[in-house]
Amino acid sequence: MTATALTATDLCCRRGDRWLFSGLSLGLARGQALHVLGPNGLGKSSLMRMLAGLLPPSPDPVSGITGAIAWDGPLALMDERHGLDLGQPLGAALAFWARVDGPVPDEAINGLGLANLLDVPVRYLSTGQKKRAALARLIGQNAPNWLLDEPLNGLDVAACAMVERMIARHCAGGGACIIASHQSLGIPGLTRLDLAEYAL
């Protein structure tokens, strides 16, 4: 029997006057990776933010039940906001999170190709480099549960493969991971969730 990392039931999402999805229940075991797919504008990012606890679930349009989300253990989120000080050199920006979370391992910095960027202010990094920096911050957080919203956006082919390996290693080490992406992912044992099935 595998331990559960996440149990979420009856999630509905309404943004303004628009219903995005309803009746979404999902569970995630330790060591499992889940790929949430679906076309743009279907609510992938909203689902991720909801799972992260940043957006409260909306009550069901029919039954009025509000869904529940339960994580086992801490949770790390990476989305389009990198969470790093734009004006600081990358090294200093990561050092701040190291004081909050604990240090980023050197092999992660090297593996992400950030070692020679540590003196560069974050605002001068390219989109892909900022993404890698955000991944370094995510790794430093050392959380068993990862939520990655479009982790491959802006990354080159080599970096995409590296992120896929990173996710596979995280899951092999007993971590759980949910990835929202419209791109296909090469991760062994990946389960899929098509958000279009729950769309309203």
Next chain:
Amino acid sequence: MKGAALLAILRRDLRLLLLGSGGGGGIMLPILFFLAVAIIFPFAVGPDPKLLARVGGGVIWLAALLAAILPLDRLIEPDREAGLFEQWALRGISEEVIVALRLLAHWLSFAPPLMLATLPAAALLGLDARTITLVELGLLAGTPGLAAVGVAVATITAGLKGGAALAGLLFIPLCVPLLIFGAGALAIGGESGLALAGAASLVLVALTPFAGAAALRAGR
């Protein structure tokens, strides 16, 4: 771990508000603006020493209030934009604590330099020692309130289009009680004005973490 994290956040906030973020902002600009207002005032009303000595205390208060508007747009918005508040929320650090830390850092970065800059400003306006003492004590009592209103307004307007202009517009009327009590202490010459400014500050400081946290959550 939690305490170390909060200390790291406070240190970061302080450094950012004092020195600015990579060449932008910092506390120098508002302080220079404060001095500039005090310097140009005699040009506008004439160099009559008696007049300046009489209204100078109020001028310093007004300059302080205007200078307090300048940091508003970089108090909250850059960190909201970069997603830092969300990352802190994910780590289980409540928004109330984050806003309280930001308020403390804002006051520490703003009030001491302002009170220091009040001395040359007072000299330029030719204030006597008693008035200078009353202005400094008033600022000590009133600046926590100014900082609290500033943080609350900055969280409420963060993420809005034209938020900076709106923040300035919201800030001024909310600071009127502080101005009345703080600058009023000069006219009446009483401790009651200082006490009331301090009391208004305490109320604002107590309310701001909750108002700011609610604004941050609503803005997600």
